[in-house]
Amino acid sequence: GEDVEQSLFLSVREGDSSVINCTYTDSSSTYLYWYKQEPGAGLQLLTYIFSNMDMKQDQRLTVLLNKKDKHLSLRIADTQTGDSAIYFCAESRTGTASKLTFGTGTRLQVTL
């Protein structure tokens, strides 16, 4: 079955760049997502990338997709304390949000 793996924890200093990595197994994945969860809040969609793209940039966020290696990364430039949260990678084979396969989430801690 589909599987999505992430490292559990990342600590960065405020102002540095954060890179959160994700690997997935399903070569039929059509959309790949990054969700953010702040304490006590739901899963908020940050960005997504279609599988025929290599890169997507949205303000401080850059998503890189290496389809050959089934590797997805999220880069946050100029990381702020407000970026501290859990970041979930997710994939969808159907190309819709109807059935997402999530990773375990990476807890990003931003220190001063």
Place this chain on the structure above:
Amino acid sequence: EPEVTQTPSHQVTQMGQEVILRCVPISNHLYFYWYRQILGQKVEFLVSFYNNEISEKSEIFDDQFSVERPDGSNFTLKIRSTKLEDSAMYFCASTMLGGDTEAFFGQGTRLTVV
């Protein structure tokens, strides 16, 4: 900004009891979902629901689970006879259309079975 709301935020129940987790999806959304996350594990798809029917369900969604849209606003997940292993965070989500790329999630209900 419209949001998905879930109640309660935390529920403690005794093993064997029935629980109902409630969700109010975004008002013009037509597709509804439940996911769960056992502590330390991945967020897992449970079920999708459209037009008063289950569209798809996972292996986890066995006979002890049921979903319902009892009125025009609520979407519920019922667990008939809770087990210790049902302890998890349960997330509700909704999309306007089945082909949408973005699902809107609620803040979750933490269910603790003792």
